[in-house]
Amino acid sequence: METGSNMAPKSHLRPTRRAALLGLLSATAIASPGLIAPSIPAEADFSLELEPPLRSHMRQSGIRYGCAGAAPNVQSDRNLLEKFAIEANIFVPEGALKWATTEPKPGKFDFSQGDSIAEFAARNGMLVHGHTLVWSAALPQWASDLTTAKEARAALERHISTQVSRYRGKIWAWDVVNEAIEPGDRLENGYRNSVWLRCLGIDYVDLAFRLARDADPITPLTINDYEIEYDTPSSRSRRQALLALLQKLRDRNTPIDCLALQSHLDASENFDRRELTAFLHSVIGLGYRLMITELDVNDYNIPGSDAERDVAIARHLDEYLDIVFSVAKPVSIATWGLSDRYTWMRQIYKRKDGLQLRPLPLDTNLNRKRMWAVLARYLAG
Numbered sequence: 001m002e003t004g005s006n007m008a009p010k011s012h013l014r015p016t017r018r019a020a021l022l023g024l025l026s027a028t029a030i031a032s033p034g035l036i037a038p039s040i041p042a043e044a045d046f047s048l049e050l051e052p053p054l055r056s057h058m059r060q061s062g063i064r065y066g067c068a069g070a071a072p073n074v075q076s077d078r079n080l081l082e083k084f085a086i087e088a089n090i091f092v093p094e095g096a097l098k099w100a101t102t103e104p105k106p107g108k109f110d111f112s113q114g115d116s117i118a119e120f121a122a123r124n125g126m127l128v129h130g131h132t133l134v135w136s137a138a139l140p141q142w143a144s145d146l147t148t149a150k151e152a153r154a155a156l157e158r159h160i161s162t163q164v165s166r167y168r169g170k171i172w173a174w175d176v177v178n179e180a181i182e183p184g185d186r187l188e189n190g191y192r193n194s195v196w197l198r199c200l201g202i203d204y205v206d207l208a209f210r211l212a213r214d215a216d217p218i219t220p221l222t223i224n225d226y227e228i229e230y231d232t233p234s235s236r237s238r239r240q241a242l243l244a245l246l247q248k249l250r251d252r253n254t255p256i257d258c259l260a261l262q263s264h265l266d267a268s269e270n271f272d273r274r275e276l277t278a279f280l281h282s283v284i285g286l287g288y289r290l291m292i293t294e295l296d297v298n299d300y301n302i303p304g305s306d307a308e309r310d311v312a313i314a315r316h317l318d319e320y321l322d323i324v325f326s327v328a329k330p331v332s333i334a335t336w337g338l339s340d341r342y343t344w345m346r347q348i349y350k351r352k353d354g355l356q357l358r359p360l361p362l363d364t365n366l367n368r369k370r371m372w373a374v375l376a377r378y379l380a381g
């Protein structure tokens with residue numbers, strides 16, 4: 001079973017920029033020309049506010065910190081943009097590079113949001129994490145309506161090669177395939193029911209990675225998935241299905257560098273420490289590196305005041321990162337947002353007591369929370 005890195009194609013250690021981005025070579029600090037000057041928030045907890053920003057730890061540990069956000073040309077919150085620049089050395093477009101945004105009509109591309117992000121990132125010494133090329137969601141209607149293998153293949157070819165070539169040299173990693181697993185769909189092997197699976201079978205995953213690799217030979221490529229952490233039947237079947245898929249892709253020499261763990265955590269759940277550790281060891285054994293790509297900690301189901309929930313959230317995150325780091329240091333940790341002011345979770349989860357969710361490292365006033373301190377500790381390596 002532990003076929004190990006022998007199975008990994010030779011290209012895993014080449015060329016050097018990809019190896020360097022993955023931390024396989026010595027990590028170099030990213031220059032940060034034009035970094036926006038820090039501002040000290042009014043209600044700052046000074047013991048945390050005086051700490052160095054999360055991005056600074058990369059120099060010592062090699063682990064980058066990223067956060068997701070909207071494109072600066074649609075994001076009017078300048079204070080938040082300042083915080084991104086202060087804390088993060090990776091910017092993750094939350095929606096700007098999804099298919100529905102970049103190719104709303106067949107062959108008619110719109111990169112205005114992506115370009116705004118690339119420009120913002122370059123100005124602030126950040127790298128851009130490309131999210132995402134192939135997903136079942138955020139598709140324009142025309143793509144969801146594809147019915148034949150020929151049409152689906154042509155759409156993937158055009159979309160991936162156009163988008164990846166356009167941002168070559170500006171993207172530090174691409175989430176090529178997002179959420180390929182959904183045992184709840186009750187299809188063979190726990191694969192998610194998507195237009196891509198229906199038209200092409202599971203071969204669409206291999207195809208997508210080969211197209212991405214052809215368009216950009218050096219940027220690390222990830223397969224991104226979620227809910228594999230817990231001691232629940234759902235997490236168990238997801239771990240099983242994902243590992244089997246990763247094994248299959250290795251057997252085919254599919255050019256994938258990393259398993260990206262979305263890590264949308266739920267503070268009311270229990271980790272399956274033993275099983276999660278074994279799963280991550282198997283993934284590493286297959287020659288994949290780990291990234292944490294969409295971290296947040298949901299507190300919709302736990303009682304208590306803001307301060308009490310912040311403690312529970314920090315503990316939960318600490319336990320999770322302890323498990324991951326006990327297996328391997330991830331290449332990067334990105335949170336899905338930076339401040340509780342903007343979190344996708346608010347649209348989905350409502351607390352019964354009406355209190356706001358607190359899933360991110362900064363509170364709604366952009367002050368650092370306990371969760372921030374946990375991240376700082378692990379990012380320092």
Ligand code: XIL
Pocket residue numbers: 094095178262294344
């Ligand atoms: C979410 C965005 O945050 C929302 O703004 C959008 O409405 C839906 O998508 N997993 C992913 C992300 O891979 O792309 C999702 O982002 C959150 C779950």
